[in-house]
Amino acid sequence: MIHSMATLGTVSQSLALGFTVLSIILIAQFLRSGDTRLYVSGRRSAVIAAGLVILSTLVLLRELIQSNFNLEYVAHYTSIATPLLYKISALWAGQAGSLLFWVFIVAGYILIVIYQNRTVNKVMMPWVIMILMAIQFFFLYMTNFITNPFSPVEAGIIISDGNGLNPLLQNVTMAIHPPTLYLGYVGFAIPFTFAMAALITGDTSATWIKLIRRWTLFTWLALGIGILLGAWWAYQELGWGGYWAWDPVENASLMPWLTATAFIHSIIIQEKRDMLRVWNMILIIITFTLSIFGTFLTRSGIMSSVHSFTASSLGPLFLGFVFLILAGSFLLLYKRLPMLRTKNRIESFVSRESGFLFNNVIFIVMCFAVFWGTMFPVLTEAVRGTKITVGAPFFNQVNIPIGLSLLFLTGIGPVLAWRRTSKQVLIKQFSLPVLVSLVALGVFILRGLQGYVMISFVLAVFVTTTIVLEFARGIAARHRRFNESVVLAFWQMLRKNRHRYGGYIVHFGIVLMFVGFTGKAFNREIETAIRTGDKFHLSGYEFELQEIETEERPNHFAWIAHLKVVKLGVGPVTHLFPEKRIYFHRNPDQRKHQPHSELDIHTTLKQDIYSVFSGYDTKTKSASFKIMINPLVSWVWIGSYIFVLGTLIALWPNRRKK
Amino acid sequence: MNNRSKITITVVVVVTLFFIWIISGTQGKEVPFLSIEELVTGEYDQDRFRLGGNVQAGSIQIAEDDLLKVEFILKQGESIIKVHYYKTRPDLFADYCEVIVEGEYRNNEFYADNLMTKCASRYEGDLRDKNSYNLDEI
Amino acid sequence: MELLLIFLIFISSVIFVAQPLFQPAVLDTSKTKAELAALESEKLSLYHQIKQVEMERDLSLLSEEDYQSARQRLKLEASQVIGRINIMKVKR
Numbered sequence: 102m103i104h105s106m107a108t109l110g111t112v113s114q115s116l117a118l119g120f121t122v123l124s125i126i127l128i129a130q131f132l133r134s135g136d137t138r139l140y141v142s143g144r145r146s147a148v149i150a151a152g153l154v155i156l157s158t159l160v161l162l163r164e165l166i167q168s169n170f171n172l173e174y175v176a177h178y179t180s181i182a183t184p185l186l187y188k189i190s191a192l193w194a195g196q197a198g199s200l201l202f203w204v205f206i207v208a209g210y211i212l213i214v215i216y217q218n219r220t221v222n223k224v225m226m227p228w229v230i231m232i233l234m235a236i237q238f239f240f241l242y243m244t245n246f247i248t249n250p251f252s253p254v255e256a257g258i259i260i261s262d263g264n265g266l267n268p269l270l271q272n273v274t275m276a277i278h279p280p281t282l283y284l285g286y287v288g289f290a291i292p293f294t295f296a297m298a299a300l301i302t303g304d305t306s307a308t309w310i311k312l313i314r315r316w317t318l319f320t321w322l323a324l325g326i327g328i329l330l331g332a333w334w335a336y337q338e339l340g341w342g343g344y345w346a347w348d349p350v351e352n353a354s355l356m357p358w359l360t361a362t363a364f365i366h367s368i369i370i371q372e373k374r375d376m377l378r379v380w381n382m383i384l385i386i387i388t389f390t391l392s393i394f395g396t397f398l399t400r401s402g403i404m405s406s407v408h409s410f411t412a413s414s415l416g417p418l419f420l421g422f423v424f425l426i427l428a429g430s431f432l433l434l435y436k437r438l439p440m441l442r443t444k445n446r447i448e449s450f451v452s453r454e455s456g457f458l459f460n461n462v463i464f465i466v467m468c469f470a471v472f473w474g475t476m477f478p479v480l481t482e483a484v485r486g487t488k489i490t491v492g493a494p495f496f497n498q499v500n501i502p503i504g505l506s507l508l509f510l511t512g513i514g515p516v517l518a519w520r521r522t523s524k525q526v527l528i529k530q531f532s533l534p535v536l537v538s539l540v541a542l543g544v545f546i547l548r549g550l551q552g553y554v555m556i557s558f559v560l561a562v563f564v565t566t567t568i569v570l571e572f573a574r575g576i577a578a579r580h581r582r583f584n585e586s587v588v589l590a591f592w593q594m595l596r597k598n599r600h601r602y603g604g605y606i607v608h609f610g611i612v613l614m615f616v617g618f619t620g621k622a623f624n625r626e627i628e629t630a631i632r633t634g635d636k637f638h639l640s641g642y643e644f645e646l647q648e649i650e651t652e653e654r655p656n657h658f659a660w661i662a663h664l665k666v667v668k669l670g671v672g673p674v675t676h677l678f679p680e681k682r683i684y685f686h687r688n689p690d691q692r693k694h695q696p697h698s699e700l701d702i703h704t705t706l707k708q709d710i711y712s713v714f715s716g717y718d719t720k721t722k723s724a725s726f727k728i729m730i731n732p733l734v735s736w737v738w739i740g741s742y743i744f745v746l747g748t749l750i751a752l753w754p755n756r757r758k759k
Numbered sequence: 760m761n762n763r764s765k766i767t768i769t770v771v772v773v774v775t776l777f778f779i780w781i782i783s784g785t786q787g788k789e790v791p792f793l794s795i796e797e798l799v800t801g802e803y804d805q806d807r808f809r810l811g812g813n814v815q816a817g818s819i820q821i822a823e824d825d826l827l828k829v830e831f832i833l834k835q836g837e838s839i840i841k842v843h844y845y846k847t848r849p850d851l852f853a854d855y856c857e858v859i860v861e862g863e864y865r866n867n868e869f870y871a872d873n874l875m876t877k878c879a880s881r882y883e884g885d886l887r888d889k890n891s892y893n894l895d896e897i
Numbered sequence: 898m899e900l901l902l903i904f905l906i907f908i909s910s911v912i913f914v915a916q917p918l919f920q921p922a923v924l925d926t927s928k929t930k931a932e933l934a935a936l937e938s939e940k941l942s943l944y945h946q947i948k949q950v951e952m953e954r955d956l957s958l959l960s961e962e963d964y965q966s967a968r969q970r971l972k973l974e975a976s977q978v979i980g981r982i983n984i985m986k987v988k989r
Contacts, residue, residue: 488792578955
């Protein structure tokens with residue numbers, strides 16, 4: 102019998118709450134009295150609180166790995182047969198555990214912030230720690246009193262094996278998707294906290310922005326990767342052939358990402374030209390609120406969604422917290438408004454500043470569109486009494502022109518000059534991209550493209566040309582000034598201007614993603630039920646079901662279809678082997694059987710051939726398939742890699758000077 | 760007019776246009792999410808709806824000649840309705856399963872073209888449910 | 898066993914947190930050092946910004962007069978920071 106450490110977990114969780122409160126009190130006393138001993142003590146208390154949170158998370162992790170089914174949470178989400186990786190990922194698979202995991206990340210971030218600022222930012226730090234502790238308090242309160250992951254199974258029951266993790270979630274991507282998303286969600290607490298500390302201490306210059314820029318970029322990247330992993334998982338596992346369904350929970354993660362994207366653009370203006378101070382404050386407040394709201398949407402069950410957990414009592418608490426943050430921070434902002442006035446104004450329509458301004462406006466518009474569609478059922482129920490939903494068609498229709506305007510700005514914004522752009526410069530910068538785009542437009546029209554698809558492709562060409570030109574100009578400038586070779590000039594240019602060129606690379610990644618998104622317009626699909634030897638056709642391809650093989654594997658039984666794919670008039674392309682699996686097939690109770698379709702995809706740069714073995718009737722030997730031809734999907738993933746690469750370049754630390 | 764007010768006006772115009780675009784975007788895409796009882800007893804202008812409920816045990820009937828064709832009874836509280844669906848079904852679709860269907864209501868039956876499952880029973884089950892756990896009562 | 902561990906964690910945490918309160922209030926000696934480090938990093942950041950405006954002029958993203966005024970302003974700031982660094986170094 103393995104000794105349970107659950108008590109240690111429970112106690113350290115409660116102690117963490119105690120030290121969190123103690124830390125707030127001590128620092129508040131320091132701020133009143135100015136006695137630095139109180140601050141040192143309060144900071145230590147914060148460190149202890151964070152350490153205890155980490156300890157209790159580790160204890161829960163240990164109980165999950167050791168399969169201590171005396172804990173309700175462990176019994177719910179793992180079984181003895183669950184592989185180790187998924188015992189670990191069970192930590193964030195359920196509500197109670199994922200909230201503890203949330204605080205765990207907060208605690209980790211707090212320790213990093215305290216360490217980074219141990220000798221600097223003496224004025225802001227007490228406030229920073231205090232606000233972070235308040236945020237930690239909220240989540241600790243919930244894990245302690247509302248959904249405690251350490252709560253034991255009801256008395257009178259012994260569970261000899263738990264029910265295990267849903268096989269759909271038994272996938273490496275799915276194991277790392279939630280934690281990356283959380284790194285992002287939680288991370289926005291840091292820039293938010295520094296913004297509030299800057300407001301409180303009255304330091305309204307760009308200092309706080311310098312402090313949090315890399316944090317924000319890192320957080321933004323983590324959230325972006327989390328979103329993309331989710332999309333990739335949906336595409337590879339769920340079998341409906343798409344990567345984005347505008348599901349409320351997906352939208353909840355997209356919204357803060359959109360406002361954060363606006364934020365990382367507009368802080369550049371504040372740094373360079375000391376403008377938009379108030380706007381930046383508003384953006385970070387909204388971003389943080391949306392990330393809490395996202396957690397709320399996932400946890401409250403007010404939205405029906407594939408992701409949502411069963412309805413719980415967390416809803417009102419979360420909503421209250423969201424309102425508290427909004428009311429508190431906007432009140433503070435209002436009080437500090439006079440200090441935030443700056444004398445700089447946008448001077449010209451055709452300037453970098455106005456490019457950024459419109460970029461910001463459109464990002465917010467897009468966030469509003471997503472918000473409107475997501476909340477529409479809630480709003481209509483409140484106003485008209487009937488819940489009215491709007492699905493993917495609404496989001497697609499509304500967001501396409503908004504997205505295309507953003508793509509357009511991606512092309513022009515970065516090459517506009519600060520303050521004003523003269524006519525000569527404008528002509529010099531844009532004559533070639535416009536020319537290339539016009540040629541591309543002609544080619545696309547000849548090939549029969551029209552509407553949004555054509556616009557999207559032309560814009561992709563336009564933006565790519567401007568980016569390539571920017572690189573070429575930069576290299577040429579270095580070549581002229583320092584007489585460096587092209588390769589060296591390229592390397593030095595990247596190294597010395599990582600933000601600018603990293604940004605361009607991110608933009609290029611986004612362009613490729615747009616190309617991939619546009620491919621959706623050409624999707625073709627067929628659903629059919631056939632027998633071995635039958636053939637069917639889809640947009641120039643012939644599919645033949647050659648045989649259905651059976652195989653028994655350790656934890657499931659599988660029917661494996663052999664589909665031969667032939668391009669008509671060309672020849673064989675590939676074989677696809679989609680599977681229909683039954684998990685828990687040895688269990689005599691039919692209800693415990695869990696069917697699962699393991700799909701197979703033939704990927705090329707041009708298109709994916711996507712096959713799902715959706716059903717098999719052993720009596721009639723009839724098998725049903727769903728086959729899709731999805732053009733250009735791989736460009737979404739290629740674009741994602743480039744997006745990550747570009748952000749990493751921008752994030753890479755400056756080499757320390759000795 | 761100076762540059763500043765030109766920019767302000769443009770921003771306002773852009774935002775207003777997009778705002779109208781978004782708000783009007785829901786037209787024609789609205790699908791009421793009703794309870795079965797509301798649907799059966801009420802009078803509605805449109806014919807597309809969304810319903811939620813559980814699959815009545817033993818009611819799933821798959822057509823002999825076409826695996827994709829299915830009929831089942833959707834149950835919500837005491838109300839029931841017959842649902843037709845002719846497409847690939849999600850893996851989690853089974854008896855008792857909680858589903859959301861979207862489609863048309865004709866002649867007192869529901870013709871769904873979209874079926875989403877939220878089969879929570881097994882993975883968010885009640886600890887006393889013998890089917891989900893290996894239990895030993897003390 | 899477990900209870901003992903919990904007790905030890907609790908006691909050591911309390912001691913760790915309370916210890917500063919029983920120290921005599923002393924002046925923070927690390928302060929000047931920290932300030933110096935902050936000024937040094939500000940200096941580097943200003944150098945970097947000067948390089949940036951040069952770059953932007955080379956890419957014709959900044960007009961000649963804007964470039965000159967931005968450069969003047971940054972140079973002035975940098976010289977002020979260097980001045981403050983020197984004063985602090987002399988004091989030590």
